[in-house]
Amino acid sequence: MGENKPNEQFYVDNVPIRVFKNNTSIGVSYPTQPMQIEVSLWDGDSWATDGGQTKTDWSHAPFKAYFQGFNIDGCPSDTQNHSNTEQCYSSSEYWWNRNKFWKLDSNQQKAYRDVRNKYMNYDYCSDRPRFPNPPLECLQ
Numbered sequence: 385m386g387e388n389k390p391n392e393q394f395y396v397d398n399v400p401i402r403v404f405k406n407n408t409s410i411g412v413s414y415p416t417q418p419m420q421i422e423v424s425l426w427d428g429d430s431w432a433t434d435g436g437q438t439k440t441d442w443s444h445a446p447f448k449a450y451f452q453g454f455n456i457d458g459c460p461s462d463t464q465n466h467s468n469t470e471q472c473y474s475s476s477e478y479w480w481n482r483n484k485f486w487k488l489d490s491n492q493q494k495a496y497r498d499v500r501n502k503y504m505n506y507d508y509c510s511d512r513p514r515f516p517n518p519p520l521e522c523l524q
Contacts, residue, residue, distance in 0.1 A: 392480075393488065400488055400496040405521065412521040423449045431514065432506040 394402040406413055425447055430436050457480070459472030475481060488496060500507075508515060509522035 391487065393485070393492075399499060400492050401499055403488065403496065407521055410520050410523070412519075428506070431511070434505065435513075438505075 391406060392404045393400045394404075427440065429439050433439065457478075459478070472478065479485070509518055512518075515522075
C-alpha cells in the first residue's frame with residue numbers, strides 16, 4: 385500500500401501540520417485506521433510542557449476548543465474492506481496521488497518547520513526519558 389509514495393501530509397489553512405512518512409521498508413507504513421478529530425484536556429505538566437519546565441496556567445480555565453469550516457478531502461472509511469484503503473493511496477482519481485503532492489516543496493517545508501517550532505511542545509521521537517529506544521518511525 386502506497387509503497388512508492390514518500391509521505392502523507394495533513395494541512396490546516398493550506399499549511400502542512402503533520403507528515404506521515406511511508407516507511408514500509410522498516411515495517412512502519414501509513415496510518416490505515418480511519419481518522420477522526422478529538423480533543424481532550426489533561427494535565428501533562430510533568431512531561432509534555434518542555435519536560436515539566438512550563439506549567440499550565442489553570443487560572444485561564446475553562447479551556448474551550450472550536451472546530452468550524454471543515455472541508456475534508458479523503459477516502460471513505462471502510463474497516464472491513466482494506467482494498468478500498470489501498471485504492472485511496474494508489475488511484476489516480478484522487479488529487480493527492482499526483483506526484484506533485486508526494487513531497488513538500490521548499491516553501492511548504494519551511495512552513496512545516498515554522499509550525500513545529502511555534503506550536504509543537506512535545507515530540508515522542510525526542511523524548512528519550514520515556515522512550516530510550518525510540519520507535520522505528522523515529523529512526524528515519
